[in-house]
Amino acid sequence: MKVLVLGTGGREHALALALSRDPNVDEVHVAPGNPGMAAVAERHPVDPLDGTAVATLADKLGVDLVVVGPEAPLVAGVADAVRERGIACFGPSAEAARLEGSKAFAKEVMAAAGVPTAMARVCTTPDEVADALDTFGPPYVVKDDGLAAGKGVVVTDDRDEALAHAAGCERVVVEQFLDGPEVSLFAITDGRTVLPMQPAQDFKRVHDGDAGPNTGGMGAYTPLPWAPADLVADVTARVLQPTVDEMARRGTPFAGLLYAGLALTKRGVKVVEFNARFGDPETQPLLALLDSPLGVVLAAAAEGRLDDVGPLTWRPGAAVAVVVAAEHYPATPTTGTEIHGLAAAEDRDGVQVIHAGTTTDDDGRVLTSGGRVLAVTAVGADVADARARAYEGVAAIRIDGSHHRSDIAAGV
Ligand code: GLY
Numbered sequence: 001m002k003v004l005v006l007g008t009g010g011r012e013h014a015l016a017l018a019l020s021r022d023p024n025v026d027e028v029h030v031a032p033g034n035p036g037m038a039a040v041a042e043r044h045p046v047d048p049l050d051g052t053a054v055a056t057l058a059d060k061l062g063v064d065l066v067v068v069g070p071e072a073p074l075v076a077g078v079a080d081a082v083r084e085r086g087i088a089c090f091g092p093s094a095e096a097a098r099l100e101g102s103k104a105f106a107k108e109v110m111a112a113a114g115v116p117t118a119m120a121r122v123c124t125t126p127d128e129v130a131d132a133l134d135t136f137g138p139p140y141v142v143k144d145d146g147l148a149a150g151k152g153v154v155v156t157d158d159r160d161e162a163l164a165h166a167a168g169c170e171r172v173v174v175e176q177f178l179d180g181p182e183v184s185l186f187a188i189t190d191g192r193t194v195l196p197m198q199p200a201q202d203f204k205r206v207h208d209g210d211a212g213p214n215t216g217g218m219g220a221y222t223p224l225p226w227a228p229a230d231l232v233a234d235v236t237a238r239v240l241q242p243t244v245d246e247m248a249r250r251g252t253p254f255a256g257l258l259y260a261g262l263a264l265t266k267r268g269v270k271v272v273e274f275n276a277r278f279g280d281p282e283t284q285p286l287l288a289l290l291d292s293p294l295g296v297v298l299a300a301a302a303e304g305r306l307d308d309v310g311p312l313t314w315r316p317g318a319a320v321a322v323v324v325a326a327e328h329y330p331a332t333p334t335t336g337t338e339i340h341g342l343a344a345a346e347d348r349d350g351v352q353v354i355h356a357g358t359t360t361d362d363d364g365r366v367l368t369s370g371g372r373v374l375a376v377t378a379v380g381a382d383v384a385d386a387r388a389r390a391y392e393g394v395a396a397i398r399i400d401g402s403h404h405r406s407d408i409a410a411g412v
Contacts (some may be wrong), residue, residue, distance in 0.1 A: 001295050002027040004058050005041070006048035006078065007069025008034050010323075010356035010375040011280035015067060016041045017352070018287040018294040025295040029061055035366055036355025048073045051081025058087045065090060065299045068256075071147055071277050075101040079256070088302040092276050095252040099243070100259075100276035103143045103152075103173040110271060113246035115239050117271040120175035129166040132174035133159055143273075145171040151330070153214055153273075178263035178270050183227060184220070184282045185260045187240045188297060191253030193306040194240045195297070196232050198289075198314055199224045200282040201409075206330055208407045215330045216372055219408030220282040221320040221383055222289060226412065231269070235260060239271055255301060284354050284377045285319030285386075320386040320409045321377040322394050326357060327401025329371035333357070337368045337400050344396040350386070351378045351393035368399060383412040 001024050005015050013036045019025045020040035028041040031048055046057045049072060058066050066082045068074055068091030077094035091097075098105045104122040109115075121132040122145070133140050140162035144152030146169075154165040155177065166172045182204075186197040200222035206212035228234070239260050247254040259275035287294065291313040300309045326333035335357075345353050354377050357370020376393040380386030387409045394404055 001025050001065065001299065002029070002061060002063040003065045003067060003295055004029040004031060004061060004063045005033070005067045005069060006031055006054060006073055008032055009069065009280055010354045010372065011278050011283045012069040013037050013354045013356070014284045014287045015069060015278070015294070018290060022293040022295040024293055029063065031057060034355045035358050035360045036353065048078065049076050051076065051078040054078055055081045055085040055087065058082055059085055064088060065295070065302055067091065067298055069277060071097065071100050071275065074256070074276050075147060088299060090256055090298040090302045092254050092256040093252065096247055096254040096256070097276040099247070099254060099274045101147055103145050103273070104171065106274045107173060109243060109246055113242040115242055115271055116268060118175040118178050120173050122171065122173055123166065124171050126163065126167065129163060129172060129174060133162055136174065136176045139177040141175045141177050142166050143173045143175070144169040145173060149216070151214065155214075178265050178272060180263045180265040182272060183224065183231070183262045183264060184279050185232065185235050185240070185262060186278060186282070186286070187236070187258045187260070188301050188306065188312070189240075189244050189255060189258055190301045190304045190306040191244065191248055191255040192304070194236060194244055195306060195309065195312055196236050196240060197286055197312060198222055199227055199231060200279070200286055202279060202282050203405060203408055208405050213330055215325070217279070217281045217323065218325065218405045219320070219322045220285055221318060221386065221409035221412065222282070222285045223318060225383065235262065235269055238269070243274070255304070281321045281323055281375045284321040284375045288319040288352065288377055288379050289315045289317065291315050315379070317379055317381050318383040318386045319377060319379045320383065320390040321354070321375040322390045322404055322408045323372050324374045324376060324394060324397055324399065324402050324404045326368045326371055326373050326399070327403070333368070333371040334401055335367070335369050339366045339368060339373065340398040341396040342366060345376060345393040348378070348389060348392045348396065350380055350389045351376060353377070353393065373399060373402065383409050387412075
């Protein structure tokens with residue numbers, strides 16, 4: 001099987017690595033990819049947002065499957081353009097990707113499907129926002145309705161900050177704050193059958209102790225030894241399957257990766273958000289432990305025959321990813337800084353350095369090119385062991401001005 005992965009980030013590097021480990025996959029191609037992927041995939045300088053260019057590349061390469069990594073191409077209809085060319089594609093249609101592309105649409109689907117979530121109001125004027133903030137009270141949760149590259153959500157006790165965030169958006173969803181630990185649970189689906197992955201946890205705030213602004217994610221680990229034993233079954237029955245069924249009922253089946261961001265509240269599990277693609281950085285530790293052949297599973301999902309595949313299987317142990325971010329991230333990150341110690345980090349037992357915001361210069365030096373630069377990912381016998389290995393890997397990396405959280409998966 002030949003597979004083309006679209007995207008440039010850590011999630012796409014993890015996908016390319018896991019695909020390259022699948023004995024059924026002969027060739028992995030990436031567009032445009034990043035320097036870390038070059039060891040396992042051939043790179044092609046094609047814009048992943050350009051559906052026609054992607055479909056033409058897929059045709060030319062003769063790939064059997066295209067895997068769309070990020071949300072923006074999905075919302076832009078790139079998966080539709082590939083399928084129209086008669087090529088299997090893992091990723092929902094533009095219509096179905098609205099589950100991520102519009103927070104208001106996701107709320108509407110959840111209401112229709114009876115999926116537990118926070119009470120919310122869709123607001124388009126400052127008066128509506130103020131009224132909703134006062135109805136729900138602090139902490140205030142204000143979400144940009146559209147895609148915002150991880151910067152659309154503000155959770156704050158400061159009413160003025162909540163109002164200011166809303167003022168910068170065309171339409172927002174103001175919702176009740178959900179207490180309790182957050183969990184990311186992903187499911188691979190063909191629009192009918194749902195195959196849940198194991199749960200992971202993401203660390204969204206930039207600083208230790210969950211302080212500072214939200215980011216795309218500063219680290220993640222899996223599995224969650226503290227989670228209820230029936231969590232996956234419960235969320236599959238009450239969230240994932242009803243959502244997939246409701247999308248099919250509407251005539252816009254969701255086939256691809258359904259990401260449920262959940263809060264384990266005192267009153268049960270509730271959905272914080274849906275995404276229409278693999279999470280980043282949760283995908284890095286999840287795919288490090290996935291035992292099922294990823295290419296076979298994604299192809300079956302893309303071709304509507306996921307019930308042939310059976311439950312996903314996992315390696316024993318745990319995996320932890322720690323993100324190394326560029327200076328000033330999540331504000332405007334410093335780019336062009338040289339990255340040292342990549343080989344030394346990967347010399348550590350169990351460690352894989354996943355690239356995200358990296359590039360190379362004419363001399364072959366690896367430089368920063370984005371906010372989240374690397375996800376140093378390690379597997380181990382349990383979470384504590386994987387965590388220790390991941391941080392040994394992080395210690396081997398040197399990027400002037402970079403920062404990382406020191407409490408990823410601490411105390412688990
Ligand atoms: N880790 C959060 C996200 O992928 O949206």
